Amino acid sequence: DQQVKQNSPSLSVQEGRISILNCDYTNSMFDYFLWYKKYPAEGPTFLISISSIKDKNEDGRFTVFLNKSAKHLSLHIVPSQPGDSAVYFCAATGGFKTIFGAGTRLFVKA
Amino acid sequence: DVKVTQSSRYLVKRTGEKVFLECVQDMDHENMFWYRQDPGLGLRLIYFSYDVKMKEKGDIPEGYSVSREKKERFSLILESASTNQTSMYLCASSLPADSTDTQYFGPGTRLTVL
Numbered sequence A: 001d002q003q004v005k006q007n008s009p010s011l012s013v014q015e016g017r018i019s020i021l022n023c024d025y026t027n028s029m030f031d032y033f034l035w036y037k038k039y040p041a042e043g044p045t046f047l048i049s050i051s052s053i054k055d056k057n058e059d060g061r062f063t064v065f066l067n068k069s070a071k072h073l074s075l076h077i078v079p080s081q082p083g084d085s086a087v088y089f090c091a092a093t094g095g096f097k098t099i100f101g102a103g104t105r106l107f108v109k110a
Numbered sequence B: 001d002v003k004v005t006q007s008s009r010y011l012v013k014r015t016g017e018k019v020f021l022e023c024v025q026d027m028d029h030e031n032m033f034w035y036r037q038d039p040g041l042g043l044r045l046i047y048f049s050y051d052v053k054m055k056e057k058g059d060i061p062e063g064y065s066v067s068r069e070k071k072e073r074f075s076l077i078l079e080s081a082s083t084n085q086t087s088m089y090l091c092a093s094s095l096p097a098d099s100t101d102t103q104y105f106g107p108g109t110r111l112t113v114l
Helices: none
Strands: A010-014 A019-025 A032-038 A045-051 A056-059 A062-067 A072-077 A086-094 A097-100 A104-109 B004-006 B010-013 B019-025 B031-038 B042-049 B064-070 B073-078 B087-094 B109-113
Touching: A010 A019, A019 A032, A019 A086, A019 A104, A032 A062, A045 A056, A045 A062, A045 A072, A072 A086, A097 B042, B004 B087, B010 B019, B019 B031, B019 B087, B019 B109, B031 B064, B031 B073, B042 B064, B042 B073, B073 B087
Parallel strands: A010 A104, B010 B109
Antiparallel strands: A019 A072, A032 A045, A032 A086, A056 A062, A062 A072, A086 A097, A086 A104, B004 B019, B019 B073, B031 B042, B031 B087, B064 B073, B087 B109
């Protein structure tokens, strides 16, 4: 039973346009939601997070939106750059455990 | 900068061998984790530890054990490797004081069991 779901295995976007990566969750008790970015042959690195009591958090080109009623969050990257091409993992935390989604591979075409 | 290192980037072992994967972090983090990453399944937690000599099972502990004798080092042990343990193994650490539980990952070990 996947508590955190990323239903799109891949996404392709033109450089300069917006990338929107989506994530759904089932457990309303999660405290924080995080996005991690992973390049090939490297471990995931933390990108941005949002508390369950907020609906938006912005950091430069990256914005995460949280819709608690829909149990949905999204990561917006504007403008997208070729260096953003990576796998993005959505994650949710509650207590000691962090639950990760399956990841979405983003391709940003130059 | 937090640094998490893993002993090997690539490892090839035979079925039935005992395999040790080592992880070291240099930021005095209490929490350490072992995950495996498989296509379409994301990162799945094998074991975690929140203190020296403490360990907790994650979601998929079967076929694995761990050891944490020192705060900075967390070892994953495959007692008798099997082909279904072929995977990317990722170690991570975090601070318990961080309510977001932001984790810092090592580069991963790609293990192939023949």
